[in-house]
Amino acid sequence: MQGWIALHRELLEKPIWRSSTPEQKAILITLLLMANHEQNEWEWKGQKFKAKPGQFVTSLESIRRKAGKGISIKNVRSALERFKKLEFLADEGAKTGRLITIVNWEQYQEVNKKVAKQPAKRWQRGGKEVATNNNDNNDNNETSNNNIPYVEIINFLNQKCGKNYKHTTRATREKIQARWNEGFRLEDFKAAITKKAAQWKKTEMDSYLRPETLFGPKFESYLNERQVKTEGGYKPKEILS
Numbered sequence: 001m002q003g004w005i006a007l008h009r010e011l012l013e014k015p016i017w018r019s020s021t022p023e024q025k026a027i028l029i030t031l032l033l034m035a036n037h038e039q040n041e042w043e044w045k046g047q048k049f050k051a052k053p054g055q056f057v058t059s060l061e062s063i064r065r066k067a068g069k070g071i072s073i074k075n076v077r078s079a080l081e082r083f084k085k086l087e088f089l090a091d092e093g094a095k096t097g098r099l100i101t102i103v104n105w106e107q108y109q110e111v112n113k114k115v116a117k118q119p120a121k122r123w124q125r126g127g128k129e130v131a132t133n134n135n136d137n138n139d140n141n142e143t144s145n146n147n148i149p150y151v152e153i154i155n156f157l158n159q160k161c162g163k164n165y166k167h168t169t170r171a172t173r174e175k176i177q178a179r180w181n182e183g184f185r186l187e188d189f190k191a192a193i194t195k196k197a198a199q200w201k202k203t204e205m206d207s208y209l210r211p212e213t214l215f216g217p218k219f220e221s222y223l224n225e226r227q228v229k230t231e232g233g234y235k236p237k238e239i240l241s
Helices: 009-013 022-034 060-067 073-085 113-117 150-161 170-181 186-200 219-223
Strands: 040-044 047-051 055-058 089-094 097-102 121-123 129-131 227-230 233-236
Touching: 022 060, 022 073, 022 097, 040 055, 047 055, 060 073, 073 089, 150 170, 150 186, 170 186, 186 219
Parallel strands: none
Antiparallel strands: 040 047, 055 097, 089 097, 121 129, 227 233
């Protein structure tokens, strides 16, 4: 595999880096290096599969070998589980290999600014891609910027999460517009923000209380989480089962 990847210094401040072991950090960088930077064809579940940028089919042994000396299969398996929990990647195993999808791959590869203009995408189980409405940029339809309450959404996020984000930031507005185009409305944004604030505020996940995460591909799953109250606060029901 030839070529190079972009690696932003911001990674140093993210919980996925700061709270990872040296072995997990080596595996994280290895996964970024193994991911396709453009569409590629693989065999997956006995059929030809077109992997999107940020996806690749591999195995635990291949990841271990590429990560280098001192990395075990156990290290790889535990790292993948942790990275899934932190929503860095999606992972599905099969007899023909393991499909890895780096969530928000384009955010790690910002060299080509055209990437930021592409329609937002959601990833489902098995790496299936669901594109948003192709009319994202049509200012004449109901999703025109004039109809989206950017100010109210970001003010609510800042109030609930103790942040100070600006509603004028281009990347933030693109995330909100992408979700708006999918049919979500103000009450949905407020509900998702409220749920994640209850779970993540003042924890190692606090830095993920930001527009790029809250309004990204996992937005619908955040919105539909069923929570129960515990001594430590509110938790998603699936974590407690």
